[in-house]
Amino acid sequence: MVLKIEGMGCMHCVAKVTKAMEALGANVIKCEIGTCEIEGVDDVDKIRDAVEGVGFELISAE
Numbered sequence: 001m002v003l004k005i006e007g008m009g010c011m012h013c014v015a016k017v018t019k020a021m022e023a024l025g026a027n028v029i030k031c032e033i034g035t036c037e038i039e040g041v042d043d044v045d046k047i048r049d050a051v052e053g054v055g056f057e058l059i060s061a062e
Helices: 011-023 044-053
Strands: 002-006 027-032 035-039 057-061
Touching: 002 044, 011 027, 011 035, 011 044, 044 057
Parallel strands: none
Antiparallel strands: 002 035, 002 057, 027 035
16 A cells, blocks of 8 residues: 655654554555555554654545
């Protein structure tokens, strides 16, 4: 699943999102500024809560 995330501006932001996804039990394939590709978690509500919990906005999850 590819997540489009608004508000990520640096590698520190990338690290925060990566840690949040790993805390959900997701396998992070690739995380960059503005996007994060994960496997293993399909609950968009949980993903959105985790992204918002570290200060960003989930735009889409496909």
